[in-house]
Amino acid sequence: MNNNNYTKQINDVLTEVKKAVIGKDAIIIKVLLAILCKGHVLIEDIPGVGKTTLALAFSKALSLEHNRMQFTPDVLPSDVTGFSVYNKAKNTFEFRPGVAFCNLFLADEINRTSSKTQSALLELMEEKSITVDGNTYRLPEPYTVIATQNPIGSAGTHNLPDSQLDRFMIKLSMGYPDFEGEVAILRSKFNANPLESVNAVTDARSILELQDYIANIYIDDRIYEYIVALSAATREHPMLKLGVSPRGTLALMQLSKGIAVAMGRDYVIPDDVSYICSDVFEHRVILNSKAKLAEATAADIIAEIVKTVPAPGISSK
Numbered sequence: 001m002n003n004n005n006y007t008k009q010i011n012d013v014l015t016e017v018k019k020a021v022i023g024k025d026a027i028i029i030k031v032l033l034a035i036l037c038k039g040h041v042l043i044e045d046i047p048g049v050g051k052t053t054l055a056l057a058f059s060k061a062l063s064l065e066h067n068r069m070q071f072t073p074d075v076l077p078s079d080v081t082g083f084s085v086y087n088k089a090k091n092t093f094e095f096r097p098g099v100a101f102c103n104l105f106l107a108d109e110i111n112r113t114s115s116k117t118q119s120a121l122l123e124l125m126e127e128k129s130i131t132v133d134g135n136t137y138r139l140p141e142p143y144t145v146i147a148t149q150n151p152i153g154s155a156g157t158h159n160l161p162d163s164q165l166d167r168f169m170i171k172l173s174m175g176y177p178d179f180e181g182e183v184a185i186l187r188s189k190f191n192a193n194p195l196e197s198v199n200a201v202t203d204a205r206s207i208l209e210l211q212d213y214i215a216n217i218y219i220d221d222r223i224y225e226y227i228v229a230l231s232a233a234t235r236e237h238p239m240l241k242l243g244v245s246p247r248g249t250l251a252l253m254q255l256s257k258g259i260a261v262a263m264g265r266d267y268v269i270p271d272d273v274s275y276i277c278s279d280v281f282e283h284r285v286i287l288n289s290k291a292k293l294a295e296a297t298a299a300d301i302i303a304e305i306v307k308t309v310p311a312p313g314i315s316s317k
Helices: 003-018 025-036 051-061 077-081 115-127 179-188 204-215 221-236 246-262 270-284 289-293 298-308
Strands: 041-044 066-070 082-087 092-097 104-108 129-132 135-138 144-149 170-172 240-242
Touching (some): 025 144, 025 204, 025 270, 115 129, 246 270
Parallel strands (some): 104 144
Antiparallel strands (some): 082 092, 129 135
């Protein structure tokens, strides 16, 4: 399959998801790119803006097995990973897979569960496997976690540790729809569920093939240096006490390749990197007291870094 066919495949998926998620084209594209780049997505937003609908629409369009868990304080790690049960007839222990065994796992309000349960997600997100009672079980491929958290109302919540945040390739916020978009939502849900109109346009095998293609997209050495320069700038910025980790640098490279393919190219240009940089970096940096006194946000600082770090002179042909 050539590049044009891969680009068409991406556009076909976007077209289907847009039937159910209206007015959020940029978010849809970024979530799809994260899936195709073997990453995980954290969506931080208020309830009722379509986070769950977004995940369900992707599961239908991509023809992926999906599970959803509403995280609460009483959810146990074994509910996520699975557990061993003694089979008296066979005189042996049998593994019962947890809810995370699927292609697309929607972890709703992840910050409302205990830190112990949150940590159970670390291995499955990083290693794409789960270890129970000394036995390791591989998760199905492709595998993506889409987690949500509500930034409003902190009672009963447990903030995700930095090590967990770093596992998410991107962090997004859907926000309220604009006026026209909300009117369109009302029309689409007048007498039907828009999710029912979403059709499967690809499958797991095709996604794996597309993932492999994206992983091998060409990157010029100057692009590598540009990506590292952006990461290094966060580590040296006077308003940040924690900069971007090498895992964040790698995530920026991977997503840049995905953007190139979505744009119909088989090579990365600086615009691919700068377009997604903020979504990759913002949740990986920690502001210091100087930034808080200046009322600067992580988004402000990353935007400043993107503007000040020189981009190499590579353009689309």
